[in-house]
Amino acid sequence: MAQFSRLQAFVCVAFVFFTAPVFAAQDGCSSQLYRGTAPAIQTEALAGQTHPICFSEIAVLYSGISRTPLWSAEHLTPARIERARSLPRLRSNAFHEESRVPGEERSELSDYRRSGFDRGHMAPNGDMSTPVAQEESFSLANMIPQDPCNNEVLWEGIESAVRDVALSGDEVFVVTGPAFLGADLQSLKGRVLVPTHIYKAIYVPSRNAAAAYFAPNDDSQNWETLSIADLETRVGIDVFPQLDGKVRRHAMILPAPTPHFGCRLQTSEASQQRSSQGR
Amino acid sequence: MNFAPFKNESDAVTLGDLKIENREDQIAIYGRLTLTRDRAGLEAAKALKELFGKIVNELENGPDLPIKVAAAEPPKKVKNPFGQA
DSSP, X not given: OXXXXXXXXXXXXXXXXXXXXXXXXXXXXXXGSGGGOOOEEOSHHHHTTEEEEEOSSOEEEEETTTTEEEEEEEEEOHHHHHHHHTSOSEEEEEOBOOTTSOXXXXXOHHHHTTSSOEEEESSOGGGOOSHHHHHHHTBXXXXXXXXXXXXXXXXXXXXXXXXXXXXXXXXXXXXXXXXOOSSEEEEETTTEXXXXXXXXXXXXXXXXXXXXXXXXSSSSOOXXXXXXXXXXXXXXXXXXXXXXXXXHHSBOOOOOOOXXXXXXOOOOHHHHHHHHTOO | OOOOTTTOSOEEEEETEEEEEEOSSOEEEXXXXXXXXXXXXXXXXXXXXXXXXXXXXXXXXXXXXXXXXXXXXXXXXXXXXXXXX
8 A cells, every 4th residue: 555655646747737827916815725736637638728717715716628727726814714703794795797708608597497407606705704705605617516415515515614713713725626528428508518426625724634525416415535635646636845755645634524313324434433433 | 685586597685694686586595694682783784684685576467477487597508618629
């Protein structure tokens, strides 16, 4: 196993980075990224027609091929989450098309109409600490077609668990995105690709520890823990290029998702095992 | 509160940890909310009442309410453009 890891590490180093989206220093997006470094796309096909988009509290890489983000990055601090929680309880927002994406590559509200899929936030609005950032998070550039039970139960619970890490006093770097695995995919209106899986990677600098939640985009409520290195192998994106090899290969124990209630409360054996280990 | 039930695909209301998302064929309500016996509880209860009033009004008085909403349009099967060659 150790030999295999060493081999993997060697192969990773040999990869070429196909895109390194550059966020201008003045737009503030580099502050959402660990050491100001954007995730590195390592699969050539993923790198085509990509557009970096900088929101006030989210850095996004949008794909005009899938018409979804490939990743949405956020830097959560205890102060940010406290501010987010002190916003008025009642808020009105609007899901909206992203004007910064070229017309033909832009996902539209009509793509999702009567699709049976939720518009699932990658960076959740619950992490946004100002009214402007809240509204920005409703851009379709931050959305994927997400199974409703996944979005409304499991994923909601994962988002809440990650916020709790920040609320307990640790800053957290978060990268969330879709995975498109297999020979065939589903597509809304032949335009917006439906991800097969969803990941949320976290790095907690105070513990120098990282891992990713990885879940199928379905109603099973199943999820697994991946190391950052394993996530890179599955998804083709190095979400935290600045982490050293040991941290990348060792998955921290992730806090158990804290969903509000279940559509289907079946959990995978692996998930149950992790839950019983506690936080 | 900006919320025109079933009239658009964009309106989204957040009330504490409760999310209400408008679609033309359905409205999703998820998350959780505690109504406390205090001023904040009253405000939240009134917001819910207003929202449900709008929804009931649209369902009762909007045109052509079907017995059952049309099924979702199934997604199309496509080749994975990101698949390894």
